[in-house]
Amino acid sequence: MSCHAENGDRDLLTGTRDVALIGCPNAGKSSLFNRLTGLSATTGNYPGVTVTRSRGKARIDGADVTITDLPGTYSLSAASPDEQVVLDHIQGRLPGEGEFGSSLVVMDATTLERSMILFAHVFELGRPTAVVLTMVDELRAGGGDIDSARLSQALGVPVAEVVAHKGRGVDEVRELLGRAGDWPTAVVPPPTADRGETREWIDSVLATSGYRANRPNATTRGIDRILLHPVWGVAVFFLVMFLFFQTIFTVAAPAQGWIETLFAALGEWAGERIEQPLVADFVSTALIGGVGGVLVFLPQIALLYVLISILESVGYMSRAAFLMDRVMAHSGLDGRAFVAMLSSMACAVPGIMATRTMASSRDRIATILSAPLMTCSARLPVYVLLIAMLVPDDARFGPFGWQGTILFLMYVLGGLAALTVARVLKATILRRGSLPFYLEMPPYRIPTPRQIARAVWAPVWMFTRKVGTIILAATIALWALMSFPANTAATEGMDEPEASAYVLEHSIAGQIGHVIEPVFAPQGFDWRIDVGLLGSFAAREVFVSTMGQVVAADNADEPADALSAMTYTHGPNEGEKVFSAPTIAALLVFFAFAMQCVSTLATMRRETNSWKWPAVATADMFVLAWVGSWLAAVIVRLVTGG
Amino acid sequence: MDDQDLNAVALHPELTQDPRELRWVVSTCPRDLHHAATHPDGPLSGLVRDGLLSDIDGGPGWITTSVADPGTWRDVVGEVRRAVRATAAAVQAEGVLPVGSGSGGGEVRCPIPDDELALLAASLLQEHIAPIAGAHGGRISIRKVTGGVVTVDLVGACHGCPAAVFTLKQRFEAVLQRTAPGARVIEA
Incomplete structure (x- = not known):
C-alpha cells in the first residue's frame, strides 16, 4: 500500500535478458519478484496491489536478468488501464522500449483454471514463455493436487513450483531464468478465439495434469462464516477498526514520549552551544520545534502500517472489501473502489494509483475524486495533536480511551465523506452502470515477520524522507516568513517571549495571517492558525511544524501545552483561549475534508491527464471543509454553551 | 468437469520428439481411438487426402497427427483440432453408461x-x-x-x-x- 520501489521507464541495458512477470491479481508475482531481485514491491493478500510496473535485476550465473513485475490481470483484453499496461509492455509499445524478451506466467495453483486463460493469451503472443506455479503448498494442504511435470508437457513450457513467501523453489526459478532466452515459443498456440475450444483445452490440460482443486480448509470456512456474515461480519469489522485506533494511541504513546525527550535534550544542547541568535532561533524553532515536532509522530505512522500490513497479509482486507462491497453499492461504486479507498487510509497517492484496476473510467474518476477524503496517515499527526488538546489522555469509558475513540470517529467521518462525494458524483456528472467485480477470498495466511517488516519499512522511510524534503522546505520557508522583518529596534527592552510574539505578529507571515483572518473567523481560527493552514496546503504535517514554531519561544518541548495556553491577541474574544473545544472541532473537520497535499494533486493530474479534476477536487473539498468546520464550531459551541 | 454437458470433448495438443508431429490428448475419452482416427471415411483421413496431414495414428485417449510439407502447425492447427474433436466426439457418443452408486451416481461419457x-x-x-x-x-x-x-x-x-x-x-x-x-x- 505504498508507492513503489522503482517504477522505471528506463531504457533497457543492451545485452541483459528481460523477463516480464505476468499473472492474475493476487497470484504472488510481487512476492516472487521481491525474492528474485531483493527489492520490495508491495505485496498484499488482496487483488490490485501492484498498480504499475516495478523493475529490478536478478543476478544469475554472473549475468543480469531484468525482471519487470506487471500489474495483475485476468486476461489481455485491455478492459482496464492495468491490462493496457501489461499488453503495451508485452508488445513493446511503451516509449523508449523495444519488444520485451520472455514472459514468466505466474499462476496460483489454488485458482489454476482462471490463470489458464491468461496463459493462453500470453503464450499466443509468440514470445519465449515459462510458468511458475505458486501456492502449491496450500493446494496440497487443502486436499488438492497437481502433477507439474505433466502440466509442463501439456502446456509445452517449463513449469517450476514455488512457495515464494517462504523462499522455497526460488532457486529453481533462478535456474529457469538463467535460460530465459531458450524458453519455448508456441508452436501450436492455445485456442483463444472460440470460447468453447478454450474451455475444452483448459479442461483437458488440467485433467491430464491430475489437477484437483483444493477445498477451502475447515478453518477458513469456519472463520468466514462469522467474518462474512452480513450482521456479525460488519460488527466484527467495526470492532477490529475500533481496536485498531485504540492501539495506535495507547501503544505508540510511550515511544512518542522518548522521541520528545530526545528532541528536548537536543534543543537544550544546541541552545547552550549556538551563540549567533538567528541561527539559534532557526535551530530551536524551525528544526527542533518544527521538523522535530512532526517526526515525533513516527511511532504512530509505523504502528498504523504494522496494523494495516497484518490485516492485509492475514487475508482480512479481502473480507473487509467483500463486506464493504455492499456498503460501496450505496455509493454507486463497487468493491474495486473499496481497495482504492482502503489504500487511501495509508496515503491517497497509492490509493489513486490503485484505481487503475477499474475498467470504467467514470467510476475511476469518481473514486479518484473521493479517495483523498479517506483519512490518510498525513492527517494522523494533526489529529493526534488536536485530539490530545481536546480531551486528556486519562479520559476513559470502561477500558477504552476517549482519544482513540475520537480518532476512530475521525476515520469514520472521512469514510462517510468519501462515500457521499462518490455517490453525489455518480448521481450527477459521472452517471453510468458498473461492470462486474471479481473479488477473491484468499485463505487465511499467517504473515511472516519479513513481509511485515518490508511493508512497514517503505512508508516509514517515505515519511522520514517527506519530513526531510517537502516538510523541511515548507518549514524553513514559514520560519523565514515568521521571523522577518526582525524588528530589532522595536523589540529592544522586551523580554524574550514578548519580543518573539511581537516579531511574529509583525512578520510577513503574521501580516498574511491577519489578511486571511476574516475568512476563518466564523470557525474561531485566529491569524496564527491561518498561517498554519496556509503551510498545510503543501503537506498536512506542516501545520504541526508551524504551530510548533509559533509556540517555540514559550515551550518547545511540549507544544500541545503551549498551544492550549495560547489566547486571542485582539478582537472581541481577546484574552480567551484560541484552542477551545469549538475551534479544535472545527480544525479537525477542516483537516478531514480539505485537499492539503501537493503530491495527491500531482498524482491526480498524472492519472487523469488533466488539470480539470485536481481543480475540481481542490474546490469541492475546500467548500466541504469550510462549511463542515463552520458547522462543527457552531454545533460544539451550542453543546458546550461556549 | 462433472457438471459439463456430455458433448464436450476435452482435448489439447502436446509436442513430440518429431517437430512435425502433434499428439492430441483426449482426456474425456480414454477409449482406443486408433480405429476412428485412421478410418478412411473419418475427418482426419480427409485432411490427409487434402494434403494438410501426412500421417495419423491413434491409441487409448490419444491421436497423433503429422503436418504435411510445406505446411506449419500455425496454419493448419484449427482445422486439425476440429477434425480430432469430431473423431473423439463420435467415439464418445457411442454410449453413456450409468455409474454405480459407489461414486455417488451420475453418468460417465465414453465408457x-x-x-x-x-x-x-x-x-x-x-x-x-x-x-x-x-x-x-x-x-x-x-x-x-x-x-x-x-x-x-x-x-x-x-x-x-x-x-x-x-x-x-x-x-x-x-x-x-x-x-x-x-x-x-x-x-x-
Missing part, C-alpha cells in the same frame, strides 16, 4: 470396454505404479478386469503390508480414474 480398460490399466501400471512398488521391493500385477473393476495381486514386500496396499491401490486407482472415470481397483 471403456473391459478389454480396452485392461490395456490402459497395464500401461498406467507400468508407467506410474510399478516403479514405486519396485522401490519398496515389491510387485503389483493385474489379475483380471471385469465390469470396470481391475483386480490386482500384490507380491513381495508389499504383500500383507496394510500401508502398502492402501497407498499403492489408492494411487493406482487415482491414476486410472484420471483417464477412466468410474473404474475401480480391488485387491485379490
Whole structure:
C-alpha cells in the first residue's frame, strides 16, 4: 500500500535478458519478484496491489536478468488501464522500449483454471514463455493436487513450483531464468478465439495434469462464516477498526514520549552551544520545534502500517472489501473502489494509483475524486495533536480511551465523506452502470515477520524522507516568513517571549495571517492558525511544524501545552483561549475534508491527464471543509454553551 | 468437469520428439481411438487426402497427427483440432453408461470396454505404479478386469503390508480414474 520501489521507464541495458512477470491479481508475482531481485514491491493478500510496473535485476550465473513485475490481470483484453499496461509492455509499445524478451506466467495453483486463460493469451503472443506455479503448498494442504511435470508437457513450457513467501523453489526459478532466452515459443498456440475450444483445452490440460482443486480448509470456512456474515461480519469489522485506533494511541504513546525527550535534550544542547541568535532561533524553532515536532509522530505512522500490513497479509482486507462491497453499492461504486479507498487510509497517492484496476473510467474518476477524503496517515499527526488538546489522555469509558475513540470517529467521518462525494458524483456528472467485480477470498495466511517488516519499512522511510524534503522546505520557508522583518529596534527592552510574539505578529507571515483572518473567523481560527493552514496546503504535517514554531519561544518541548495556553491577541474574544473545544472541532473537520497535499494533486493530474479534476477536487473539498468546520464550531459551541 | 454437458470433448495438443508431429490428448475419452482416427471415411483421413496431414495414428485417449510439407502447425492447427474433436466426439457418443452408486451416481461419457480398460490399466501400471512398488521391493500385477473393476495381486514386500496396499491401490486407482472415470481397483 505504498508507492513503489522503482517504477522505471528506463531504457533497457543492451545485452541483459528481460523477463516480464505476468499473472492474475493476487497470484504472488510481487512476492516472487521481491525474492528474485531483493527489492520490495508491495505485496498484499488482496487483488490490485501492484498498480504499475516495478523493475529490478536478478543476478544469475554472473549475468543480469531484468525482471519487470506487471500489474495483475485476468486476461489481455485491455478492459482496464492495468491490462493496457501489461499488453503495451508485452508488445513493446511503451516509449523508449523495444519488444520485451520472455514472459514468466505466474499462476496460483489454488485458482489454476482462471490463470489458464491468461496463459493462453500470453503464450499466443509468440514470445519465449515459462510458468511458475505458486501456492502449491496450500493446494496440497487443502486436499488438492497437481502433477507439474505433466502440466509442463501439456502446456509445452517449463513449469517450476514455488512457495515464494517462504523462499522455497526460488532457486529453481533462478535456474529457469538463467535460460530465459531458450524458453519455448508456441508452436501450436492455445485456442483463444472460440470460447468453447478454450474451455475444452483448459479442461483437458488440467485433467491430464491430475489437477484437483483444493477445498477451502475447515478453518477458513469456519472463520468466514462469522467474518462474512452480513450482521456479525460488519460488527466484527467495526470492532477490529475500533481496536485498531485504540492501539495506535495507547501503544505508540510511550515511544512518542522518548522521541520528545530526545528532541528536548537536543534543543537544550544546541541552545547552550549556538551563540549567533538567528541561527539559534532557526535551530530551536524551525528544526527542533518544527521538523522535530512532526517526526515525533513516527511511532504512530509505523504502528498504523504494522496494523494495516497484518490485516492485509492475514487475508482480512479481502473480507473487509467483500463486506464493504455492499456498503460501496450505496455509493454507486463497487468493491474495486473499496481497495482504492482502503489504500487511501495509508496515503491517497497509492490509493489513486490503485484505481487503475477499474475498467470504467467514470467510476475511476469518481473514486479518484473521493479517495483523498479517506483519512490518510498525513492527517494522523494533526489529529493526534488536536485530539490530545481536546480531551486528556486519562479520559476513559470502561477500558477504552476517549482519544482513540475520537480518532476512530475521525476515520469514520472521512469514510462517510468519501462515500457521499462518490455517490453525489455518480448521481450527477459521472452517471453510468458498473461492470462486474471479481473479488477473491484468499485463505487465511499467517504473515511472516519479513513481509511485515518490508511493508512497514517503505512508508516509514517515505515519511522520514517527506519530513526531510517537502516538510523541511515548507518549514524553513514559514520560519523565514515568521521571523522577518526582525524588528530589532522595536523589540529592544522586551523580554524574550514578548519580543518573539511581537516579531511574529509583525512578520510577513503574521501580516498574511491577519489578511486571511476574516475568512476563518466564523470557525474561531485566529491569524496564527491561518498561517498554519496556509503551510498545510503543501503537506498536512506542516501545520504541526508551524504551530510548533509559533509556540517555540514559550515551550518547545511540549507544544500541545503551549498551544492550549495560547489566547486571542485582539478582537472581541481577546484574552480567551484560541484552542477551545469549538475551534479544535472545527480544525479537525477542516483537516478531514480539505485537499492539503501537493503530491495527491500531482498524482491526480498524472492519472487523469488533466488539470480539470485536481481543480475540481481542490474546490469541492475546500467548500466541504469550510462549511463542515463552520458547522462543527457552531454545533460544539451550542453543546458546550461556549 | 462433472457438471459439463456430455458433448464436450476435452482435448489439447502436446509436442513430440518429431517437430512435425502433434499428439492430441483426449482426456474425456480414454477409449482406443486408433480405429476412428485412421478410418478412411473419418475427418482426419480427409485432411490427409487434402494434403494438410501426412500421417495419423491413434491409441487409448490419444491421436497423433503429422503436418504435411510445406505446411506449419500455425496454419493448419484449427482445422486439425476440429477434425480430432469430431473423431473423439463420435467415439464418445457411442454410449453413456450409468455409474454405480459407489461414486455417488451420475453418468460417465465414453465408457471403456473391459478389454480396452485392461490395456490402459497395464500401461498406467507400468508407467506410474510399478516403479514405486519396485522401490519398496515389491510387485503389483493385474489379475483380471471385469465390469470396470481391475483386480490386482500384490507380491513381495508389499504383500500383507496394510500401508502398502492402501497407498499403492489408492494411487493406482487415482491414476486410472484420471483417464477412466468410474473404474475401480480391488485387491485379490
